[in-house]
Amino acid sequence: MSIDIDPLSEAAGLTVTDHIENTQFEVYTDRSVEPVASPEDAHYFPVDASVTVETGSIEIPRVAVVETRSGDGTLLTRGDSYAMPAGAYHVGIDPAPTKLYLSFEAPFSVSTTERTTRIDLDVAAEVTLGFRSLHQVPAGTIETPTDPESLMDAVSLLGSALQTTSPERSFPTLRGHPPLIEPGDEFRVPDRVEPLDSGVRIVVPPEYRSLYPVVSLAYYFAADVVPGDAPRIEGDGWMHSLEPDFERRTAEVLRQAFHFDCLARTEGFYPVDLHERETTDLDLDWGRLYDLPLAERLGEYLDVPFERVEPELPQWTLTTDVRPDPDNVEMLPFVAGELSIVRSPETVTPATAGEADGLGFFRGPGAGAATLGPDEFVRGAAGSELTRGAAGSEPTRGIGTEPTRGADASSERGAVPTDADFIRPEPVDTVEHAWVGAGVPLDANKATLDAYHRRLEAGAVEQSRISVLVVCNDEQMREEGEVADLYGLRDMVQFDIEVRHDLTREEMRETLESDVDFLHYIGHVDDRGMQCTDEYLDLTAADLDVGVSAFLLNACQSYQQGEALVHRGSRGGIVTLSDVANSPATQLGRIVARLMNSGFNLRTALHVAKRELITGHQYIVVGDGGTTICQSRSGAAVVVNINGEETPWNLSIEVYPNGPYGSGSLTTPNTGSDSSNYYVPGDVDLSNISDQQLGKFLNLEVLPVFTTSGLSWSDEFE
Structure with missing residues (x-):
């Protein structure tokens, strides 16, 4: 079972642990309770686990909205302060770390404080609580030859994961994870992967550069993708061109259709007061649009010029560049499942040493480092007393007399391996940016397939607490080691926090193999590996099974070692592409610590850090940038x-x-x-x-x- 439900030991109530999502929260009652397993079909919506307790109240430490339905599922009311007469009710509380449903027969009232949501029954009664993990797994794996036309048939099945073709599929819990895709000699589809007939067709030339950008559209519209000359979307009686500027127009279709679905769904099961619906200046009959079949509804959406709706649209979250290479086909379901805008660049711009961008991505002999003040020092100074800053800047003094984030390597040891291809992707208009394919992207998440698979494999864990390990391998950097105080400042999540100093090579190996949710490493890294008190531990060469789930390697030139951590077992982490100055590295470490503790994922945490520190551009995310170590109180x-x-x-x-x-x-x-x-x-x-x-x-x-x-x-x- 993915969800454990246990009595609280020091208070009245229950502890709920979702081992898939690695979340834990508490539900309080007005008396001590002993949960008794109950049928899962006692609830109107599906659940993964269900128990019954006798209580007079249910309280969660979160400000939430309570939705009440009658015994037959009819929505009666929704809010955070109201009372209901005697009756049989299905009650949902949202947000919560899992889907949380109550079923009982009694009059009750709902109230909220600044920190809690409470349901009080007029008299104590049996209350059945149901919990459903928010985790979603693929229904199976499609095997396919990787030529573009065969791959079109596989991409056409991504939408089979949708649990509805109504506008409610704009809710993340009603989309489902697309089936996986893997190369095979023949086209094979598991029995559980059943196509949806949405009536939408996407026509693109049979080539990777045209197919990859439409994978999110194919998924969200449950569309058939078919070969043709002019890129377009078709329904019965209508056609919408994706030319000119094919990739831009596919992004516009995704954003516009998703926005309109969020507005139209207020006519369905969830008739909430939606701000975006109230402020739209479009004269559309949302009730009629809600009732139309998907293809017909989409056709009417796209009749509205994008320029009319663009000012109303929020900034989209993620753009993923997927190189047009058959080696990248297995990443497509993950990219589509994130509803990412997708580009497929045929060519890339190499980033070369000596570029005057001030970011110091290439700190080899004579290459530029980040522009530093007169009293600052670089953690990877290679022992020299004078190192030139960014192109055209004055030399920076003090380096070599202060602690460095790189090891005490000779000047011949550059930050970038000679065989590394650093590339500069085209800028994006979204908050986050991921890169799939060869090369090390500057300012983008280097996404890898093994990391995304671990997102799905994050199943049962033995402990229900969140474990954070702070390792400081240099006594002169212990100021940042105080970040341990910033983890665990949560009353909803239990943290185990440990700080360790000056580890040997064998101790570091044992640490990396341990079952730790987040490793915050402070110390020295270069191409010999992670510096320990006795020698280096090179993760690219070591026979190492990594148990650490996520990490921050806050050391100079840590990309290679961080990438090795992902390949050997981690989901994702934040690494550096260059030498990093000690003071801003400490600042960034403290910012990331607080953000991860607050439930941010790796990509968004780094995005926020970059707003405060220009040196944040010396860092990138490797692996699964959506990795979190806990959930925020607000959910988002x-x-x-x-x-x-x-x-x-x-x-x-x-x-x-x-x-x-x-x-x-x-x-x-x-x-x-x-x-x-x-x-x-x-x-x-x-x-x-x-x-x-x-x-x-x-x-x-x-x-x-x-x-x-x-x-x-x-x-x-x-």
Whole structure:
């Protein structure tokens, strides 16, 4: 079973542990309870585990919305403060780290505080609690020859994972993970992978560069992908061209159709007050559109010029560049499942040493490092006393007399292996950027297939606590070692946090093999490996089974070693492409620690860090950039921007998809000034917020907050 339900030992209630998503949360009751297993069909919606307890109340440490349905599933009401008379009810509480449903027969009331949501029954009764993991796995694996026309047949089956073709498939829990694809001599489809007849066709030339960019469309529209000359989307009686500028227009179709589905679904099972629906200036009959078949509805969506709707659209989250190579076909289901905008560049721009970008990606002999101040030093100084900064800058003094993030290697040891192909992908308009294919991308997540497979294999774990290990292998860098104090500042998640110093090679090997959720490494790395007290541990050569799930290697030139960690067992991590100066490296380490503790994934955490530190561009994510170590209290990842310096306050809140709270999730800002729902991803603008409202909002959870002075944190405001 993926979900364990146990009585709390020091309070009245239950501990719920989802071993797939690596989440844990507590449900409180008004008395001690002993859960008794109950039938899973006791609930209106499907669940993975169900228990019955006798209690007079249910409370979770999260501000949530409570949805009440009658015994036959009819939606009765939804909100955070109301009362219901006697009756038989199915109740859902959202968000929670798992889907959480209650079933009982009793009058009850719903109330919320600044930190909790509570359901009080008028009299104690039996309450059946159901939990469903938000994790989704593929129904099977399609084997296919990798020529473009055969691959089209496989891509046409990605949409078989959709649990509905209604606009509700814009909810992440109703999309399902696409079936996997792997190369084979013949085309084979598992029995559980059954095509959906949506009536949508996508016509593209039979070549990888044309097929790869439409994989997210094929999945989301459950479309048949067929060969043809002019790229287009077709339905019965309509056609929408994808020319000119093919990749741009595929991205526009995805964004526009998804946006309209989020608006139209308010006519269905979830008739919520959606901010985006209220502010749209389009004269469309959403009720009629909701009732249309998918293909007909899509045709009417695309009748609206993209230019009309573009100002209303939020910034999309992810662009993935997939090189047009048959070796990359196995990545397509993962890319589509993230609803990523996809590009397939035939050519790439090599990044060469000596480019005057000030980022110091290539710190070989004579190459530029990041521009440093007169009193700063580089952690990988190779022992020299004078190292020139970025192209055209003055020499930087003090290097070699201060601690470095690289090992004490000779000057012949450069940051970049001679056989590494560093490339500079085209810029993106999205928050996150991933790269699939050969080469080391600057400013993008180097995504790898083995890491994505581990996302699916993250099954049962023995411990229910989140384990964080901070390793500092240099006494002069122990200031950053204090990041251990920043992990575990959560009342919903239990952390085991350990700090270790000065590990030997054998101790480091044992550490990497251990079952640790997050490794924060502070020390020296070069092409000999990770420096230990006795010698180096080279992960690219060692016979090592890695148990660490995610990591930050905050050391100079750590890309190669981090990539080896992913190949040997980790899901993903943050690494450096160059020497990194000690002071900003420490700052970045502390920022990433707080963000990971707050539930951010690797890609979004680095994105936020880059807003504060230009040196953040010396870091990239390797492996699965969607990796998290815990969930945020809000579900989605949230960044607050406070505009101005005095009351009343104007806020802009950026909400990013994160883990199971993917694109299409609903969120509501708990400021007291706005009760509307917003869909994720989104930008929420709030004005005339009082000091009291701002204080209550920032007290809900630890959030990154950008002010005119830069990055701070919600728990630092009084």
